[in-house]
Amino acid sequence: MSKVLVVGGGHAGANTAFALRKDGFEGEITIISDESYLPYHRPPLSKDFLKQNIAIEKLSFKSADFYKEQKININLNTRIDAIDLESNLVKTNDASFEFNYLVFATGASPRLLQMENADSKNLFYLRQISDVLSLHKQITAAKEIILIGGGYIGLEVASAMIELGLKVTILEAEERILKRVTSPEVSKFYNDFHSNKGVEVICNAKVNNLNAENQMIHSVSLESGESLAADIVLVGIGAIPNTQLADSMGIECSNGIRTDQYCRTSIPNILAVGDCASSFNALFNQEFRLESVPNALAQSKVASSSIIGNELFNNELPWFWSDQYDLKLQMAGLSSGYDECHIIGDINSAEFIACYGKDGHLIAVDSVNQSKQFMLFKKALGNGFQLEMSLIKDKNFQPESIFSGSN
Ligand SMILES: Cc1cc2nc3c(=O)[nH]c(=O)nc-3n(C[C@H](O)[C@H](O)[C@H](O)COP(=O)(O)OP(=O)(O)OC[C@H]3O[C@@H](n4cnc5c(N)ncnc54)[C@H](O)[C@@H]3O)c2cc1C
Structure with a gap:
């Protein structure tokens, strides 16, 4: 057998x-x-x-x-x-x-922060149920959390912590959050949204020191000289x-x-x-x-x-989702190397799709609260359709027309 x-x-x-x-x-x-x-x-x-x-x-x-x-x-x-x-x-x-x-x-596995006091009892990573159970034990008594890393994990945790009533600071080493995965337009949207919810987002933030006593971090110092108080530190700097x-x-x-x-x-x-x-x-x-x-x-x-012994092979279109507050972000395709970004919808009302083009054709989309339209783009990209950016940029363009052919 x-x-x-x-x-x-x-x-x-x-x-x-x-x-x-x-x-x-x-x-x-x-x-x-x-x-x-x-x-x-x-x-x-x-x-x-x-x-x-x-x-x-x-x-x-x-x-x-x-x-x-x-x-x-x-x-x-x-x-x-x-x-x-x-x-x-x-x-x-x-x-x-x-x-x-x-x-x-x-x-x-989570990329570990290589720094003195990174083994403190109130520093967490997020990968397994056991991580969350340990975190739960400290959240109830905590007032301030510092999130090192402004990627998906950092942003989703920020959204959860704001809902739980904590003071939240995100420290992002790059000049913008989500830099590795999306465009400046979408990064700015998320930065503004989190800031409006009360999150302090600090970009270009290089962590210098985790200041701890009795294996408990009480503050985080930045290269800029700034020092921020923390009851909990959560690190989300990739896997x-x-x-x-x-x-x-x-x-x-x-x-x-x-x-x-x-x-x-x-x-x-x-x-x-x-x-x-x-x-x-x-x-x-x-x-x-x-x-x-x-x-x-x-x-x-x-x-x-x-x-x-069957012949199925890997030809899946990469796609991903992230939920923060009442925002559903859905991404499809690979946007790296895009040479134009066109926004369909209204970025200020948090209902939009960022369309990424390369050499005149659509290669990827990032959708916020536009699930139905997202599914159409995802299907088109997954089927290898060559959607022209000129068509998408036309003010009369309706994503529904991709499959009905009415455009
Ligand atoms: C907090 C969090 C939120 C996420 N949110 C989203 C989301 O919203 N949308 C999305 O699409 N993706 C999300 N992801 C990513 C998604 O969960 C992963 O892509 C997915 O879990 C990958 O599945 P996997 O089986 O490859 O790896 P895992 O789910 O990591 O499973 C691997 C398992 O193997 C075990 N293992 C490793 N080595 C050994 C060994 N030598 N012996 C025995 N066991 C071993 C590990 O402990 C683990 O249990 C999220 C991930 C995390 C951590």
Whole structure:
């Protein structure tokens, strides 16, 4: 009987197991996870779960019974640190697992702040349920929080903390928030929106010192000489793919475990999916790594297909969402290298779509509170439509016309 071993029980790992059963795989499936919870939805960790608006049980994808029914073995609190490729065997302290196929779904880990006092008890990262549970213990008594990093995590936490009544400061090292992922127009929109909600956003903020006593940070000093008081510091400065294990086995890695469009690594019976993988995407004819739920879900289907011998391949349009206050940001496509940005709608009323063009064609969109229109653009980009920017910039352009052809 064929055996699939999945290392990592996050979105990509669990969904690979689900997809295998859906695709009719009858062999043995084992998921190994170093966390103590059944596979769960990670996005609420910086949103509703952080605000304590949903119970922990609601985070799980499936109940324990579901795994039993589907005959998916799941080993929690189990970390894999070595894999023997000669014998296709994985050994932990108290068990060993054989495999015919191994799927790396090890995700990514927060980039750590390398600085004195970064190990203080009131400094947090946000990746796992356990991080949020520790944070909850301190939030109730806290009045001021400093968020280091103005990316999605920082901004979503800022929104949650404002709703909880804390004084919030975001320290962003670059000249604008969200610089890595969006245009100056959209960054400015988010900066203004957060500022209007009461967040102090400081850009070009280089953290110099975390000032602590008894392992508790009380203030953060900047290179500018400014010092800001804090009860809690949360660091969201990006994530690093968990490739150590794959690397140690001689599997090709470069900002992620490298795979072809079938999610296969440089070793044929070993696959990689999700945040840990740098995969070839046939729609873009290039390899890249993404950190998003849709990417993890799409790749889990591809990996399952590769294992059972079908021909599905990775041609998913990258897309992502972020919820802050009552703003739904949805992004599709890859905007890097764009040479024009055209806004449809009214940026001041928080209902707009930023359209990014390159060489006269649409390559990506960022949508705020325009979900219906966003879906049309996403579908068009995903189908490889060559939408002309001149058409989009026409004042009579209606996104609905993309598929009705009425423009
Ligand atoms: C706070 C937060 C909010 C987010 N919000 C959004 C959002 O709004 N929209 C969106 O699209 N995406 C969002 N994301 C990103 C999204 O959650 C990730 O892209 C997705 O979880 C990736 O799934 P994964 O399975 O690849 O990795 P993960 O979900 O990180 O799962 C990897 C698992 O493998 C385990 N593991 C690693 N190494 C080992 C080992 N050696 N042995 C055993 N287990 C191991 C890890 O502990 C982890 O449990 C968010 C992420 C975070 C952290």
